[in-house]
Amino acid sequence: MSVKWIGAALTVAACGWFGYLAVNAYKRQESYLQQLSQILAYMAWELEYRLTPLPELCRKAAQQSKSPLGQFFVQLAQELDGQAAPEVAPCMSILLSKSGDIPQLTGKALELLGESLGQYDLSGQLKGLEAVEKYCKHELEKLSYHREERLRGYQVLGLCAGTALAILLI
Amino acid sequence: MNCAWDAFLSLLPQDMRHEVNKQGAKSLQELRLRLGQPVEMVLNGKSTWLSRKARPEDLSFVVNSASRYSPWSASTAAQGYITATGGHRVGICGVCVIQNGIMTGISKVTSLCIRVAKDFPGIGNGCDLSGSVLILGPPGSGKTTLLRDLIRRRADAAWGSVAVVDERGELFPVGADFYKECRTDVLTGCGKAHGIETALRTMGPTVIAVDEITAKTDCDALMHAAWCGVDLMATAHAASIQDLLQRPIYRPLAESGLFQTVLILNRDKSWRRERVRL
Numbered sequence: 001m002s003v004k005w006i007g008a009a010l011t012v013a014a015c016g017w018f019g020y021l022a023v024n025a026y027k028r029q030e031s032y033l034q035q036l037s038q039i040l041a042y043m044a045w046e047l048e049y050r051l052t053p054l055p056e057l058c059r060k061a062a063q064q065s066k067s068p069l070g071q072f073f074v075q076l077a078q079e080l081d082g083q084a085a086p087e088v089a090p091c092m093s094i095l096l097s098k099s100g101d102i103p104q105l106t107g108k109a110l111e112l113l114g115e116s117l118g119q120y121d122l123s124g125q126l127k128g129l130e131a132v133e134k135y136c137k138h139e140l141e142k143l144s145y146h147r148e149e150r151l152r153g154y155q156v157l158g159l160c161a162g163t164a165l166a167i168l169l170i
Numbered sequence: 171m172n173c174a175w176d177a178f179l180s181l182l183p184q185d186m187r188h189e190v191n192k193q194g195a196k197s198l199q200e201l202r203l204r205l206g207q208p209v210e211m212v213l214n215g216k217s218t219w220l221s222r223k224a225r226p227e228d229l230s231f232v233v234n235s236a237s238r239y240s241p242w243s244a245s246t247a248a249q250g251y252i253t254a255t256g257g258h259r260v261g262i263c264g265v266c267v268i269q270n271g272i273m274t275g276i277s278k279v280t281s282l283c284i285r286v287a288k289d290f291p292g293i294g295n296g297c298d299l300s301g302s303v304l305i306l307g308p309p310g311s312g313k314t315t316l317l318r319d320l321i322r323r324r325a326d327a328a329w330g331s332v333a334v335v336d337e338r339g340e341l342f343p344v345g346a347d348f349y350k351e352c353r354t355d356v357l358t359g360c361g362k363a364h365g366i367e368t369a370l371r372t373m374g375p376t377v378i379a380v381d382e383i384t385a386k387t388d389c390d391a392l393m394h395a396a397w398c399g400v401d402l403m404a405t406a407h408a409a410s411i412q413d414l415l416q417r418p419i420y421r422p423l424a425e426s427g428l429f430q431t432v433l434i435l436n437r438d439k440s441w442r443r444e445r446v447r448l
Binding site: 047051052053054055057080083086087088091117118119120121122123124125 | 180183184227228230231234235237238239240241242243247248267274275276
């Protein structure tokens with residue numbers, strides 16, 4: 001009898017854990033997009049006033065940000081120093097394929113960033129950064145829409161699914 | 171192997187470096203990449219061709235390695251050239267982007283000309299360095315190289331300092347091991363007219379040196395500096411003094427009598443001294 005109840009409790013806990021993971025992934029998406037927005041704002045500022053070359057710019061942005069995404073920019077600087085590809089976009093793609101822990105939306109934004117970098121004129125380059133920043137803000141807005149309800153929903157759904165499964169199994 | 175040559179090789183795609191290093195380590199003057207055409211190497215004034223044809227990614231690689239993936243940071247990229255680490259100048263041709271009548275970039279690069287920066291200490295030995303010096307010559311005749319050596323000699327000999335307004339970063343480039351006298355102040359990256367004015371006001375030089383004067387504002391700034399009691403060292407594109415006098419931009423400068431010494435360079439790198447006769 002007790003084994004049955006322990007099994008039911010484990011089923012509920014496992015499903016609840018999936019709900020928790022979904023909430024975590026959602027928050028991670030948000031956090032990475034926010035980090036990227038901050039990095040982009042810093043890059044735009046640094047470019048406007050100092051015209052810093054890209055590898056240095058990436059390192060400075062990483063240093064400034066001190067976030068998990070900052071490490072990605074340090075790696076990008078290393079790829080650029082190593083002349084891994086003729087343009088920035090392929091360097092970015094190589095790096096994205098290597099680092100699998102970047103959330104999907106941030107990965108898409110980084111791909112856009114890679115394509116926008118390498119303009120001949122500063123204003124064109126700043127517009128490119130601005131476009132990626134807009135993309136991040138748009139995605140953040142979408143994520144923030146009914147945010148609390150969604151997060152609660154994932155958790156409740158996990159627990160309810162677990163309970164339902166436990167009842168079925170009992 | 172010097173670091174300027176290493177810097178030059180690092181501009182090229184990996185699969186091109188070995189061949190260029192093998193054939194051109196000692197005598198390469200220019201490397202030209204034209205989209206879809208064999209790569210041209212100019213060795214001691216003569217062209218040889220690599221069997222390899224230039225691909226779009228090769229051109230992108232050179233532009234990006236010259237600017238460290240940041241054409242925007244090279245303020246001159248939109249004007250059609252980038253000075254790479256080591257002082258090598260990458261000239262860019264392609265489809266220009268014009269906004270409000272100003273060239274803001276190049277949308278498609280179709281040709282590149284990479285000029286190898288070289289240094290020959292002592293080539294200016296024998297030049298009389300008193301007063302102001304103007305070096306004339308056609309492109310590729312060695313004006314910048316001679317000016318660099320004359321700056322060294324002048325900084326070594328002069329009481330006071332030599333201010334170098336190095337707009338293109340070719341005289342004493344970053345990443346090159348070109349020897350520089352300790353009494354030399356280099357202002358890199360700013361326009362010549364503005365740079366001359368800045369150097370004059372802030373550095374208290376006895377000599378101001380500029381490479382390739384091309385605009386009326388440059389000539390006006392030079393004359394203004396000379397009237398303030400500073401000696402000048404400059405280069406210009408011209409085949410002779412007569413050629414110089416025929417150009418409306420240069421004529422006032424030549425007529426002002428500011429330059430006591432005019433050195434005329436030939437394509438074969440030989441030079442002669444002339445006086446301005448009006």
